[in-house]
Amino acid sequence: MPKAKPQNPQARTIRISRLTLLGVLLLACCIAFLAAAEPFLFGWLLAVPIFLAVWILRVQTRVSETALQLRTLFRTRTVLWDEIQGLTFPKYRSARAVLTSGDQVPLPTVTFEDLPKITPLSNGRIPDIEASLQAERQEQRARSTPPQEKHSK
Structure with missing residues (x-):
């Protein structure tokens, strides 16, 4: 078996x-x-x-908490999160992982829209852009809202 x-x-x-x-x-x-x-x-x-x-x-990219497994037509490559410095998203192409060595590795089928799927599994290595934008919007609203005055009699 x-x-x-x-x-x-x-x-x-x-x-x-x-x-x-x-x-x-x-x-x-x-x-x-x-x-x-x-x-x-x-x-x-x-x-x-x-x-x-x-x-x-x-062709696929498998994202786990320890590594990215990149599978193309003829080969499979595993890149550990420790080797990744960041991600880039070139226009009209799939994402690329920028390695600490300076090399760039294409991530098959990964686009900017897939970032929310990758972020939680990166253990903080890839920042959550959506959460950052929401926090920034809340901060801007807090600054633009005038403080409420207390009326005393």
Whole structure:
């Protein structure tokens, strides 16, 4: 009987939505018509939707309290939180982890919207931007509200 892998209940997996496989299926249908009409000319195109489906199912970033596990199409890499100095979010690309060595490691499928999923598991290494914004707004409201005067008779 195979052993079950121990699962970390606190870990979160960030991946491409499985709904994108519907688009791949539509592409496969379109290519199938071309391949049926001219198999010698267009038959090799059937490998494209297969490649895309494997890529969608494989690529992910797993965030735990101890490390980030980055899985691309051909390799898996684990980066400990101690090695990470911070995160950057380049425009139109996935996030990157800036390591203490100065190198940058791409985080597959991670975007700025995924930051609330990452922050609690980083044990304070990645600041909670949402909480900071709320605290700043409350401070601004407190400064802009005039103090209430007590009326004495």
